[in-house]
Structure formats: C-alpha cells, structure tokens
Amino acid sequence: MKIIVDAFGGDNAPLEILKGAADAHKEFGYDILITGDEGKIKACAAENNIDISSMEIYHTEDVIGMHDSPRSIASTHKNSSMAVGLQLLAEGKGDGFVTAGSTGAYVVGAHRFVKEIPGIKHAGTGAVMPNDEGVFLMMDCGANLTCTPEVLNQFAIMGSTYMEKVMGVKNPRVALANIGVEETKGTETLVEAYKLMSQQDYNFVGNIEIRDIPKGGADVVVCEGFTGNVILKMYEGVAGVLLKNIKDIFKTSAKTKLGYLLISSNMKDFKNKMDYKKHGGAPLMGISKPVAKAHGSSDARAFKYAIKQVADYADSGAIDIIAKAVSKE
C-alpha cells in the first residue's frame, strides 16, 4: 500500500504533514510518496527529527494556495505539489492520495487528473462524523452546492458502499437529511429524491430530521452540498461554543477547578468519543481512485488518520463495487 501525500497543503504544512506521514508509515506500515519542495521537506524533517528515510520524495517547487483559483490547478499551478500528487495517482504511482490544501483545487484537480468513475454524474465529498451512537457518513459536504435527485441517489449508493466496505457497517441505514420525516417535506428536489431512493437496493430508511442527526439513526446521511456544509459547520460551531463555555465554568474558581478534577477522566472519554479528527479526512467519492482531503487545520494525528482512511478505502475494493452498481443503473 503506497499513499501519495501533498506536503504543502493546509495551515501546518509541511511540519505536521511530515510527522503524520512518518507516524502512518511507522504505525501502519504504508509506503509514502511525498510531493513538494525537496529542500524544504528535508530541512523541516532534519530540524524536527522526523524520520523520512523510507519516503520517496517527488520534487516540485510550486504550491497552490487557499486564495488561488481552484481551476488554476489545471493551468498555472499544474506543477503544484497537489496537482503533481494527483497526476502521480492517475499514473498508478500510488494507491491513494491525501492533501490538506484548498478544497476547491482538490475537487477540480481530482476530476481533471484522476477522472470520475464511468457513470457517476458528480463526485461528492463524504465526511465521517461522530454522533451519539458512534459515527455516520454525511455526503455531500460541499463539492456540489445543489444537486439533482439522481445525483443524491448516487451519493446514497456510494455512501452505503463506503460504510459497508470501509467502515464495516452491515446493511447501512441510508437517510435523506430533511426538515421533516414525511415524504412530502422539503424542496422539490428532496421530494423527488425520496421517491427515487425508495426504489433502490440499499437500505433507505426515509428522511432524517436535522435535529436527530447528532443523535443517530442513520449510517449514511445524504444531502445537497450546501446543506451538508451547513450541518458540518454547525456541528463544529455549536460544539465549540458549548465546550468553551463549559471550560470557562471549570476555570471560574478554586471550587469549580476541584469540580473539574473530579470529572476530568470522564470528560476525556467523552471528548475522545466526539473527536472527529480520528476519523480522518473527507474522501471525494465518485473519483476513480481513492483521494481524500484532510482538514486544513490538521495536526500530525489528524493527518495520520486521513492517510489511514484513504488506505482503508483503497484496500476495501469499494470503488469497483460502486463502478458496478452505477453501470447497472
């Protein structure tokens, strides 16, 4: 298993990425092919005592930034570390690709260099997220702001396959994110999607009320990309504010600090349960080879899990199963 890693994407590049890649090699045994400026990579590794001796480096100096046009990955930035990584994947030089760089550029580049699975109308960003039951996959999280019912149905096929083959969930429950459970609820697109999804082979359990998403009830939550992005960001936003306030409470006085000491180990278990970083990055499903995006703020640990996730995706055979399923449509 060889994973191609873009060393120059995200807020903490290249340091945290090199650390994460080294840890993934050590812990899981993956071969790593890293793209980016060889001089900078070697200097950073040396300064921080990161063992990159087992890694292949593909040297390229250009980097595509957060403020560059996503489309420039196919033109002025076609030699950027991200673009080169995707091209190496397309050429079969590795089994999967991970970046923490610009989401837009990653989506454009994956389509341009690696291509979609034949029959797939639009690739979609999946994200494995925690809920009160465990985890679920939400898709699309922002690659396609608006979608047709047919595209939502393909997201369901891909999401269901991913949860079964990569995450080991038997007969995954697929739900449509909506503002009510009745099949007449929501926009025209969602009403049509409900009808279409009811007629498929996967385990469609109907609409899931947005309020119930954090509780559980579905293994795959299907939505248009704008909605998915709102759900994802509200998750982060509400949890962030609540946990900050609770932290502040514990810091108020000697009494509350003692209170914290008494519950701290339980709080840590809870934080671990809700830690989305350990579930890795966001696979772009529908692309013909495994590609995933790690959060821009990923630390070494998050990046290590993003590498593991894309390796698991490559190992699962899910892409072949999806290709067969959509060719039957």
Next chain:
Amino acid sequence: MKIIVDAFGGDNAPLEILKGAADAHKEFGYDILITGDEGKIKACAAENNIDISSMEIYHTEDVIGMHDSPRSIASTHKNSSMAVGLQLLAEGKGDGFVTAGSTGAYVVGAHRFVKEIPGIKHAGTGAVMPNDEGVFLMMDCGANLTCTPEVLNQFAIMGSTYMEKVMGVKNPRVALANIGVEETKGTETLVEAYKLMSQQDYNFVGNIEIRDIPKGGADVVVCEGFTGNVILKMYEGVAGVLLKNIKDIFKTSAKTKLGYLLISSNMKDFKNKMDYKKHGGAPLMGISKPVAKAHGSSDARAFKYAIKQVADYADSGAIDIIAKAVSKE
C-alpha cells in the same frame, strides 16, 4: 395592549397556555382574549387553579391539528381556535396573536386572514436565538424553503427593524449565512443577494460563516428558509446531545456527582444564558399585524415570553417602519 391567544395549539394545550397567559396578564398587565372551547378552557382552569377571570373567551369548538393540511385553515378549519384568533386580529379585536399550533397552518392563516404588508413579497419566520455574545435574530426559519435575492433583502430590512425597535439593538449588524465570507461564495441566489444587500441602508456586514453563527458577529442572520431550519435544528440537536452526555458524566459515580455540586450554580447561569425559550416565539414578519408562533412544546414560561414578545412587537411600531421602508424600494 390586548393579545389574542389560541388556547388549543401545541403539545401542552390548553393547560400550559392558560397558565402562561394568566402569568403574562399578572406580570405584564396585558389583556388576554383567548380562543377555543369555552367549557374545556373553564374546566381546565378550575381544575388547575388558574385565574382566568380577567380573560375574554371567544368560544369555538374546532381545532386544527398537526396532521391537518395547512390550507384547511381557510376551508374546513376556518372556525378552528387558530383561524378564529387570526380573524379577530384582522378585525382589530386585539393588538397581536400567539399560537403554539401547526406552523404550516399559522403561516397560511396569517397570510389569508391578516394579509401581508403592502410591498412585502413573502413574510418570513424570525427566531430570536442565543449566541455567545447574547442573542441574534435568524430569518427565514422555514416559511419559505427557497427565496429570491429580493426576498432575502426584504428579510434583512425586516430583521434589522425588529432588532432595533423591538430588541433595542443600535444599528444592527446584518449578515448573510453562507459557506464562506467571500462575496463569490455560495449558490447563485446568495451571490446575487450579497450584491443587492451591499447597496442598502441597513448595516450589512457581509457573509457570516455558518461555523461563526453560534459565536456571534451578527445581530440579524439572513438565509433561505430551508437553510434557516437546518441551522435552528442543528442548534437544538448538537446542544441536546452534548448536554445529555455531560449530564451522564456527572451521574457516573459518587465522585462525579460531587464534581457537579461544585459547579452547579455556574452551570445554571450558563443554561440560563443559552435558554432560547425566554426569547419567546417566532414572529412572522411581513404580516400587517403582529403574529407569533410559540414552540409546540412550550411550557407556561415559554408561552408567557411568546406573549410578551408579540406585545413588544406591537408596541414598537416596527410594522409601520417596515411598511414605509418597503414602499420606498
């Protein structure tokens, strides 16, 4: 100030509604005109020692339920407690109307019986919600699943007026809920709305990232109704799951129970800060008289605040200001 109250809407009708109305009369001095089955209202008040002696009752036996078609409020259920309350408001028999019944029926009924402010394209549901800074108004929360840029602009005008005149916020900051701060982000509708909103008299501060909504930064958050409903429900859902887990932590052992005792008064302050019920119901802005919907699960306290909110709205003169602003458009 006379508020018309639907005694037969919501999960806890009529008991909690009668209690809330009696409390609103006692605490704020409002006159109350209540609609619904007189026999049941009197029996419930007598059984529960609720003083309704000062209230007028408008007797009607019919009730429009959660499973009735919203449109039936104008036909088979035109004599329901909700429909009658709205008709009494239209006839000038009170200054505002509150219900905890079916949202769909309330929206249809308000348009049908009370009518829109001339020049308003669509009325929108506003909700006053807590954030880490205090409170903000989000609009629309579900009355219009999709909206044109012009409708979003009118929501901004109405929301800004509401926050200034009813909530006392000077020069309210108006933001558009979007998946990024740049003006090119989001759907075509949002890109167009950004342009239009940039040219207005109110204090437009640009896009607000969804993740920042719980933190603060805007007094009015404008969005299409589907998006608003997703934000609202994610707020409830994520907060519910997090607080349940934290509660469970405190219950784990004698040690954690003691931990809770040490921070309990601070936790109560925090819960009070995040308590959306005290901010009342959801005004349907753009209707020519003040109408508001209390949450279906409202208890007496939530209902009391919903009555206060609609009275404040009536008292503020906001509707006249909105009417003038849209006539100038």
